[in-house]
Amino acid sequence: MRLRNVKNANEIVNNCEFLIKNPERYKGKYNTLFNNNNPIYLEVGMGKGSFLIQNAINNPNINYIGVEKMTSILARAIQKISPYNLNNLKVIRADALELANIFDQEIDTLFLNFSDPWPKNRHANRRLTSKIFLQIYDKIFKKEKTVIQKTDNIHLFESSIISLNDYGYKIVDISLDLHNSDKENYMSEYEEKFSKMNIRINYLKAIKK
Numbered sequence: 743m744r745l746r747n748v749k750n751a752n753e754i755v756n757n758c759e760f761l762i763k764n765p766e767r768y769k770g771k772y773n774t775l776f777n778n779n780n781p782i783y784l785e786v787g788m789g790k791g792s793f794l795i796q797n798a799i800n801n802p803n804i805n806y807i808g809v810e811k812m813t814s815i816l817a818r819a820i821q822k823i824s825p826y827n828l829n830n831l832k833v834i835r836a837d838a839l840e841l842a843n844i845f846d847q848e849i850d851t852l853f854l855n856f857s858d859p860w861p862k863n864r865h866a867n868r869r870l871t872s873k874i875f876l877q878i879y880d881k882i883f884k885k886e887k888t889v890i891q892k893t894d895n896i897h898l899f900e901s902s903i904i905s906l907n908d909y910g911y912k913i914v915d916i917s918l919d920l921h922n923s924d925k926e927n928y929m930s931e932y933e934e935k936f937s938k939m940n941i942r943i944n945y946l947k948a949i950k951k
């Protein structure tokens with residue numbers, strides 16, 4: 743994600759009240775952090791946060807956590823989220839590779855919105871739907887695992903379908919043109935951008951029991 747340098751990004755992130763600092767300490771007990779037993783939905787690579795804000799406002803009985811590895815991008819998201827005072831939305835600064843150290847069988851749904859496509863074959867392992875990541879997600883999900891992906895990139899989409907299918911997920915919903923379907927949808931920043939350019943958005947929902 744291209745971004746002009748955010749001034750004081752570290753300060754913004756470190757002073758954020760809804761940033762979960764040292765998230766490992768809540769491993770297995772995020773319900774105590776939210777103070778309820780509502781389901782927890784995660785977005786990995788949350789970018790600037792629009793998708794999560796709209797979801798959290800419209801679904802007060804679901805807890806949302808955004809994970810983002812880039813401090814400058816997370817700082818922008820925090821600036822966007824702050825005015826809404828949402829009790830059901832928190833953020834974590836981390837790489838997806840660390841997720842199994844942070845969560846233990848407590849996530850209901852994982853959103854992957856416009857993840858980096860890593861087009862070269864030699865980088866296929868870095869795609870957030872590669873086997874390496876699916877193995878990590880196994881440890882953070884409750885028994886039933888739900889992955890929802892949106893992407894403009896047909897190659898990433900194809901690779902995700904194959905990888906999820908090979909790993910035992912069943913694709914239960916799919917669209918090659920999400921914005922011309924009747925599905926309820928909240929747009930992310932990337933999605934807004936692609937939508938304005940009339941680029942079709944691919945969508946899938948996959949479940950593993």
Ligand SMILES: C[S@@+](CC[C@H](N)C(=O)[O-])C[C@H]1O[C@@H](n2cnc3c(N)ncnc32)[C@H](O)[C@@H]1O
Nearest residue numbers: 787788789810811812837838855856930931932
């Ligand atoms: C192309 S942007 C999409 C952002 C947002 N989801 C959207 O749709 O507007 C991908 C984001 O994922 C983040 N990201 C990529 N790999 C990641 C990883 N392994 N762990 C956490 N965040 C990651 C990047 O820093 C970037 O903010």
